[in-house]
Amino acid sequence: MKIGILCYPTYGGSGIVATELGMSLANKGYEVHFISSALPARLDITNPNIFFHKVNVQTYPLFQYQPYDIALSSMIYRVVNLYKLDLLHAHYAIPYAYAAFTAKQMLKEDNNDIPLVTTLHGTDITLVGQHPSYKHAVEFSINQSDAITSVSESLKKDTLQFFRIKKEIQVITNFIDNSEFDECNECQRTQFANPDEKILIHVSNLRPVKRVEEVLQIFKSVEKKVKSKLIIIGEGPDMEKVNQFLEHNPELISKIRLLGKVNDLYRILQLSDVFLLPSEQESFGLAALEAMAANTPVISSNAGGIPEVNIQGETGFLAEIGNVEAMSNYCIKLLSNEELLAQMKINAKQQAIKFDLKNILPIYEEMYKTTIENF
Numbered sequence: 082m083k084i085g086i087l088c089y090p091t092y093g094g095s096g097i098v099a100t101e102l103g104m105s106l107a108n109k110g111y112e113v114h115f116i117s118s119a120l121p122a123r124l125d126i127t128n129p130n131i132f133f134h135k136v137n138v139q140t141y142p143l144f145q146y147q148p149y150d151i152a153l154s155s156m157i158y159r160v161v162n163l164y165k166l167d168l169l170h171a172h173y174a175i176p177y178a179y180a181a182f183t184a185k186q187m188l189k190e191d192n193n194d195i196p197l198v199t200t201l202h203g204t205d206i207t208l209v210g211q212h213p214s215y216k217h218a219v220e221f222s223i224n225q226s227d228a229i230t231s232v233s234e235s236l237k238k239d240t241l242q243f244f245r246i247k248k249e250i251q252v253i254t255n256f257i258d259n260s261e262f263d264e265c266n267e268c269q270r271t272q273f274a275n276p277d278e279k280i281l282i283h284v285s286n287l288r289p290v291k292r293v294e295e296v297l298q299i300f301k302s303v304e305k306k307v308k309s310k311l312i313i314i315g316e317g318p319d320m321e322k323v324n325q326f327l328e329h330n331p332e333l334i335s336k337i338r339l340l341g342k343v344n345d346l347y348r349i350l351q352l353s354d355v356f357l358l359p360s361e362q363e364s365f366g367l368a369a370l371e372a373m374a375a376n377t378p379v380i381s382s383n384a385g386g387i388p389e390v391n392i393q394g395e396t397g398f399l400a401e402i403g404n405v406e407a408m409s410n411y412c413i414k415l416l417s418n419e420e421l422l423a424q425m426k427i428n429a430k431q432q433a434i435k436f437d438l439k440n441i442l443p444i445y446e447e448m449y450k451t452t453i454e455n456f
């Protein structure tokens with residue numbers, strides 16, 4: 082089977098899921114073509130079954146905004162024709178499902194139409210997709226897809242609530258390749274904390290929905306009770322809030338490490354004790370699953386699909402969105418009880434194993450086959 086994957090190339094959940102899925106399919110012998118504005122961050126382009134097609138946006142002085150969607154649909158059309166693809170898989174409705182629909186119309190003119198699968202990831206539904214500027218086009222392109230998948234039950238519910246969807250939505254949860262988290266010999270806690278200190282960690286693209294200021298407030302409370310350090314990984318618009326917090330709390334500067342984008346994320350997760358995710362919205366919380374795969378329990382809000390991943394009292398603790406006090410207290414409780422911490426580390430890993438790639442990949446393969454058969 083030859084599959085075209087349309088996704089965002091940058092650090093962000095939807096691009097990561099698309100890339101990991103494509104690489105796993107390529108390892109199983111499928112021919113996988115990535116179409117995006119840049120090489121996806123984690124893509125191993127040396128795999129002979131993987132192809133990358135960069136969307137080139139032709140700039141022209143007349144355009145106030147360069148028309149990426151037109152260039153994208155043209156590139157989809159060209160790649161399908163040239164490489165004889167069997168199926169397109171759009172990750173994130175805007176603009177990928179929309180551009181794929183346009184490409185399909187062009188392909189129909191050549192009697193060469195192919196099935197389109199759209200995977201909904203979260204903010205395309207819960208945030209940006211609901212804006213009146215996009216809503217009708219998002220609803221239309223979801224309904225024009227030949228199969229629709231959602232990364233959690235919660236996101237499926239939101240999609241059905243906010244849009245008039247005429248087709249079945251299949252929940253295929255996000256996944257993790259636990260084999261990438263084997264025994265970490267290079268994990269050196271001493272690089273980040275003294276032996277008597279605990280390590281708290283937050284990983285995100287620091288957008289407002291991630292509520293990074295609450296991560297900092299939680300750490301401020303915890304650090305008073307439990308000797309600890311905080312690691313923040315990622316870059317984004319709310320980095321300014323982090324800087325402002327440090328200006329107001331200079332005594333914490335030596336206790337908070339800002340690492341930006343890192344290549345060895347899994348290694349750093351493996352040496353951490355607790356992952357903080359106080360998000361306002363989270364369709365799934367892939368970052369929490371990655372932490373769990375690294376034996377790291379999670380203290381989170383109960384937004385969206387997080388409760389499907391982080392189980393209260395087992396893999397960590399959850400509180401209402403914005404309840405910093407509860408999240409801080411849970412964190413103190415967890416970090417000051419070695420027995421509880423050790424048990425939750427084990428539970429977190431067991432939960433990650435339930436979401437293992439080898440359980441989820443066959444579901445995608447089956448869905449592709451059914452979609453092609455019914456086309």
Ligand code: GMT
Pocket residue numbers: 093094095096098173202203204205207232255285286290362363364365366367368
């Ligand atoms: O929120 C992000 O970090 C990025 C965003 C995206 O679209 O790339 O992530 C969304 O998709 C991820 C993969 O399916 C989910 O794990 C995230 O929960 C979801 N983010 C939100 O819903 C806010």
